[in-house]
Amino acid sequence: MGLKFIYCGYSKCGTKTIAEALRLLNLTVYDFEESLLYCSDQWLQFLNPDTTKQQKLSLLQSMFQNVDAVTDTPSYLFWELLLEAFPDAKCIFWERDEESWSKSFMRQMEVNNELAKLPTDLLLILSKLFAPKARKMMDLQKAISPLVTGETPAYVKSWTVQNYKFNTETVRLCYRRHNANFLRNCPKNKRLVLDNINCGFDVLCEFTGYETPPRSVEWPHKNKNCSHTETLMGEHGMVRAAITKELMKTLQKLVIVFVGFILPVILFV
Numbered sequence: 500m501g502l503k504f505i506y507c508g509y510s511k512c513g514t515k516t517i518a519e520a521l522r523l524l525n526l527t528v529y530d531f532e533e534s535l536l537y538c539s540d541q542w543l544q545f546l547n548p549d550t551t552k553q554q555k556l557s558l559l560q561s562m563f564q565n566v567d568a569v570t571d572t573p574s575y576l577f578w579e580l581l582l583e584a585f586p587d588a589k590c591i592f593w594e595r596d597e598e599s600w601s602k603s604f605m606r607q608m609e610v611n612n613e614l615a616k617l618p619t620d621l622l623l624i625l626s627k628l629f630a631p632k633a634r635k636m637m638d639l640q641k642a643i644s645p646l647v648t649g650e651t652p653a654y655v656k657s658w659t660v661q662n663y664k665f666n667t668e669t670v671r672l673c674y675r676r677h678n679a680n681f682l683r684n685c686p687k688n689k690r691l692v693l694d695n696i697n698c699g700f701d702v703l704c705e706f707t708g709y710e711t712p713p714r715s716v717e718w719p720h721k722n723k724n725c726s727h728t729e730t731l732m733g734e735h736g737m738v739r740a741a742i743t744k745e746l747m748k749t750l751q752k753l754v755i756v757f758v759g760f761i762l763p764v765i766l767f768v
Contacts (some may be wrong), residue, residue, distance in 0.1 A: 501560070502585040504568040504707065507578045507681050508593040509674055510647060511604045513696035514571040515721035517591065520700070523716055524709045526567035534573060538562045539635040542573055546642045552580075559584040573639075576646050578681065582689065590685050591706070593693040594678045601671055608648075612655050612662040619654035649673045 503526070506517045518530040534542060544550055545558045559581055563569060574581065582588055595603075615622070626634035645651045649669030656662060682692070691706040699718050704711040 502563040502566055502569065502581065502588045505574065505578050505581050505588055505590045506568065506570040506592075507575045507590045507685070507690075508570075508693075508696075509575065509595075509600070509677055510572060511600055511607055512593050512595045514575075516696055516719050517593075518568075518570040519719040519721050520703060521568045521570075521707075523700075523712055523719065524704070524707065526709075527565065528568045528570060529563065529566045529574070530569075531571035534562075534569075534571075535636050535639065539632070539639045542639050543635060543642065545577075546573075546639075555580060556584045572647060573643050576643070576677075579684070582685075588689075589706070590681075590690040591693065591703075592681055592685070592690060593696050594682075595696075597671065597674065600674065601667060604670060604674075605665065605667060608665055609662065615656045616660075618656050618658045618660060620658065647673060 504521065506514060506521075508514060508517065514530065518528045521528050529538070541558045541562050545555050550558075559577075563581075563585070569575075569581070578590060582590070617625075623634065623637065626637060641651070647670075648665050649672055650665060652663040652665070654663055681690075691702075693702070697718060697720070700711045700716070703709075
């Protein structure tokens, strides 16, 4: 048991497409949303500078012992440590043309920020008071940001409800560094470098050793024009649903406290 495949392509390099393709092979996949929802505590501990390398390896083994494949952040950022934690795992990689990638990535940042309706500082205060799990997810995203963009944004939405604007050059530099590091240092016998994100199941299955799905199963194409963001963070998205559920539980507890302790005091004073 343990991790088998690490998709090392950068954000906006087919992470959602590969995640879905691997799921169609009946693999258990942790993409960004699963890491956010189920592993925020471990990832925050992993990113703590006081955590030793051995502790980090143990955290990775704990998080992914029952997972077949990982895609997107934070996983691809630490593919080298993941290979140490799971020596039998293999890597899959695709590098998108930088110009088209940059336009897509910056558009994704805009879409992400547009979903936030309140100032970031206000959300941080509210989440700390009423949704601690959501606060940890926000803390994790903040911790990941400098590794992906080269910046630590002070906000997503300012107090005047303006979106944070990323520096294109620092973002491009992070992209180049990641790709160059992978291509130079990932052992060739441990990797599949795709020529095209629409490589099809034959290429993927030859590398993974899994049976090719029936021809009726089409190769997926996920998050085109940032469409997956609504599924993740939109009004009916899985992350939004998890946050809403936590808020409702907190409100229920507050109502119980009010009815059981505070209301009687008010009534009989």
